[in-house]
Amino acid sequence: MDKKKKKVLESKGYRVGSAENFLGLSKEESEYIELKLALSQALSEQRKQKKLTQIQLAKMLNSSQSRVAKMEKGDPTVSLDLLIKSLLAVGATKKNIAEAIN
Amino acid sequence: MDKKKKKVLESKGYRVGSAENFLGLSKEESEYIELKLALSQALSEQRKQKKLTQIQLAKMLNSSQSRVAKMEKGDPTVSLDLLIKSLLAVGATKKNIAEAIN
DNA sequence: TGACAATATGTCAAACTTGACATATTTTTA
DNA sequence: TAAAAATATGTCAAGTTTGACATATTGTCA
DSSP, X not given: OOHHHHHHHHHTTOOOXXXXXXXXXXXXXXHHHXXXXXXXHHHHHXXXXXXXXXXHHHHHTTOOHHXXXXXXXXXXXXXXXXXXXXXXXXXXXXXXXXXXXX | OOHHHHHHHHHTTOOOOSOOOTTSSOHHHHHHHHHHHHHHHHHHHHHHHTTOOHHHHHHHTTXXXXXXXXXXXXXXXXXXXXXXXXXXXXXXXXXXXXXXXX
């Protein structure tokens, strides 16, 4: 795969497997990352729509500002579970989530 | 909330919070569980559609039969990450996933 | 039926994710 | 501008999820 692209992802903390095709990540890897970024974005948008700061959102989620920042950045230490629970907590519906994913 | 319902969920290993309304789980809790079960079902269906046993699927995922069984049952020790990575690995598209969620 | 295959359940050490904290960087506002 | 507010980044102990294994239960079919 593209060495540069791989380095960028690895520098962000992603572990990139070895079975990827030469244009980039394996289909599954890239779909997974895309999906995660889509949810990150959705969370960021929902928060802004509700005029909340990361600190305010963190309190609603019993979490911390730093973790909210990581969620919105799609940090590799953030799970889909956390993203989805957060989206639901902030008022997003299953429909919203399904739309974000597509 | 309904004591019986709560016991059933807790017996399955779910930790049920205390801020729920009296008809059931909080909206977020139940939406999260619904969503997870929907993905579990989707994985089970994809596997059967492809005529795979849990052992065969487990090999494709570098996992084990017992974990596949837990995935398909929506066991609380199974993360959305694992479910979604598995769905992608078995050939489901983002579209499939979005549809399963709704 | 009985035996064989498939699926389910319980447990655990290793790996991963978490909120929290400290601190850095960026953005907003007076 | 400079100070304040908001967001980002690094680290870590505690909590959660993982594949693997053993074993139990359920399904299939001769």
